[in-house]
Amino acid sequence: MGDNGVANEGSQARPTHWLKLTVAYDGAAYAGWQWQPSEPTVQGVLQDAWRSITHEEPCFTASGRTDAGVHAEGQVVGVETTSTIEPRRLLRGLNALLPDDVVIRAVEPAPVGFHATHDALRKTYRYQVLSGPVPPLFDRKHVWHWRAGQLDTERMGQGGAYLVGRHDFASLESTGSERSSTVRTITDLTVTSRPADGGERIDITVTGDGFLYNMVRTIAGTLVEVGRGAKPPEWVAEVLASRDRGRAGQTAPPQGLFLVRVEYA
Amino acid sequence: MGDNGVANEGSQARPTHWLKLTVAYDGAAYAGWQWQPSEPTVQGVLQDAWRSITHEEPCFTASGRTDAGVHAEGQVVGVETTSTIEPRRLLRGLNALLPDDVVIRAVEPAPVGFHATHDALRKTYRYQVLSGPVPPLFDRKHVWHWRAGQLDTERMGQGGAYLVGRHDFASLESTGSERSSTVRTITDLTVTSRPADGGERIDITVTGDGFLYNMVRTIAGTLVEVGRGAKPPEWVAEVLASRDRGRAGQTAPPQGLFLVRVEYA
Numbered sequence: 126m127g128d129n130g131v132a133n134e135g136s137q138a139r140p141t142h143w144l145k146l147t148v149a150y151d152g153a154a155y156a157g158w159q160w161q162p163s164e165p166t167v168q169g170v171l172q173d174a175w176r177s178i179t180h181e182e183p184c185f186t187a188s189g190r191t192d193a194g195v196h197a198e199g200q201v202v203g204v205e206t207t208s209t210i211e212p213r214r215l216l217r218g219l220n221a222l223l224p225d226d227v228v229i230r231a232v233e234p235a236p237v238g239f240h241a242t243h244d245a246l247r248k249t250y251r252y253q254v255l256s257g258p259v260p261p262l263f264d265r266k267h268v269w270h271w272r273a274g275q276l277d278t279e280r281m282g283q284g285g286a287y288l289v290g291r292h293d294f295a296s297l298e299s300t301g302s303e304r305s306s307t308v309r310t311i312t313d314l315t316v317t318s319r320p321a322d323g324g325e326r327i328d329i330t331v332t333g334d335g336f337l338y339n340m341v342r343t344i345a346g347t348l349v350e351v352g353r354g355a356k357p358p359e360w361v362a363e364v365l366a367s368r369d370r371g372r373a374g375q376t377a378p379p380q381g382l383f384l385v386r387v388e389y390a
Numbered sequence: 391m392g393d394n395g396v397a398n399e400g401s402q403a404r405p406t407h408w409l410k411l412t413v414a415y416d417g418a419a420y421a422g423w424q425w426q427p428s429e430p431t432v433q434g435v436l437q438d439a440w441r442s443i444t445h446e447e448p449c450f451t452a453s454g455r456t457d458a459g460v461h462a463e464g465q466v467v468g469v470e471t472t473s474t475i476e477p478r479r480l481l482r483g484l485n486a487l488l489p490d491d492v493v494i495r496a497v498e499p500a501p502v503g504f505h506a507t508h509d510a511l512r513k514t515y516r517y518q519v520l521s522g523p524v525p526p527l528f529d530r531k532h533v534w535h536w537r538a539g540q541l542d543t544e545r546m547g548q549g550g551a552y553l554v555g556r557h558d559f560a561s562l563e564s565t566g567s568e569r570s571s572t573v574r575t576i577t578d579l580t581v582t583s584r585p586a587d588g589g590e591r592i593d594i595t596v597t598g599d600g601f602l603y604n605m606v607r608t609i610a611g612t613l614v615e616v617g618r619g620a621k622p623p624e625w626v627a628e629v630l631a632s633r634d635r636g637r638a639g640q641t642a643p644p645q646g647l648f649l650v651r652v653e654y655a
Contacts, residue, residue, distance in 0.1 A: 149527045149588060196528070198588075220525060228527045230588050260485060262414045262493045263461070263532060323414060323463075323495050 257324020522589020
């Protein structure tokens with residue numbers, strides 16, 4: 126690591142250290158976090174800014190890849206660097222170069238070998254639904270607009286309670302992913318609502334030690350089935366026990382999903 | 391009115407009636423409410439949609455003109471029409487044709503001769519400030535980013551209290567406007583704060599029977615002077631009494647301003 130010959134040319138003796146970046150982004154204009162050769166990505170614009178400031182080719186680790194259209198309030202990115210620019214100045218310099226839909230919220234020293242993916246202990250996601258007959262406006266790129274009648278948030282909360290705990294979440298994972306285990310622990314799941322943007326804003330907030338592919342979006346689609354009255358809250362327990370993706374609700378669209386925060390030791 | 395020969399050709403006998411439209415818009419992409427020949431305006435896109443649906447050339451009245459970049463949650467628009475399309479279907483049809491940053495929230499029958507400007511009794515505006523060192527993200531086009539230190543919202547509220555009541559607001563009006571009187575009544579002014587979007591969101595909400603040009607933005611700029619500690623709350627009373635625009639704070643930028651609601655008899 127840090128030995129790529131570009132950054133270190135003529136400076137082999139400079140010690141490396143690790144930094145933890147907290148990054149927020151509006152994912153509307155991006156093909157997701159992960160760098161792609163011909164699509165705008167969050168990693169791509171962050172790498173460009175990093176290169177301009179440190180003259181290093183960065184090797185970022187991220188707490189997880191977010192999909193196209195998904196947002197982050199607190200994505201965590203790790204990087205090994207020889208740069209001696211102090212964190213406060215790095216933060217200001219990066220924000221000055223980044224487009225206005227990507228913002229660095231914090232730059233902090235991290236332990237030796239910090240890896241944002243492997244070291245993550247807990248993650249919190251929020252899925253935002255806007256229920257109402259007229260389209261959302263100010264949040265139109267940040268919610269799933271549900272126009273097919275009222276959603277009962279109390280029932281959604283009751284259904285969600287069945288997901289809290291250590292379970293095999295195979296029925297709530299998008300097919301095609303390759304994970305050795307589909308067992309995860311959800312430590313907290315809440316459903317709240319309030320009037321907003323011409324309708325009722327429903328937030329599903331989930332904290333867990335890890336999430337399968339599209340798991341939060343499938344939880345949202347499943348709880349909406351309960352909220353609209355198509356299924357009773359207990360049905361969520363049946364879906365979970367079945368381990369059959371075909372039993373769950375739809376995968377809710379990406380633009381309602383926010384990576385809120387990632388916790389480390 | 392309603393006799394323009396286009397809509398009524400061959401149908402002179404059709405009775406006209408008045409409708410009240412409640413319109414929300416994200417003003418970021420518009421040169422304001424009022425139609426202009428070569429700039430995108432909210433009135434312009436609304437006229438286009440109206441024409442497509444009713445085949446009438448509309449003559450809209452609005453509660454007031456909002457400037458470039460200013461937003462509305464509840465702009466009120468009046469229109470005289472011979473269209474017999476029922477309000478619910480008009481609402482859906484207009485929303486289907488409008489760009490996604492303009493949304494009709496309601497279409498209702500209005501009294502004969504309804505005029506959205508002259509008949510307005512009370513208006514409420516909200517001015518949004520985001521105070522904090524890092525730039526706002528999700529609300530970046532909907533706040534004034536204040537990065538020059540903390541704002542004391544309790545002091546801002548104390549300063550704002552001096553504005554409530556019937557006063558000559560000449561010192562809080564942008565120069566160059568031509569009004570016969572600069573006396574207005576503010577019935578309510580509140581300053582609230584909460585954590586949001588990486589900083590502290592401060593909302594200044596003002597209700598009154600009418601507002602002079604740039605008055606809410608000048609109130610915001612003036613209360614920020616108090617909030618940052620440059621002036622004591624009592625200074626707001628001095629500014630008001632002076633009737634001198636040069637004494638007040640800066641005119642806060644347009645993107646933080648929202649027309650929240652307009653009340654009629």
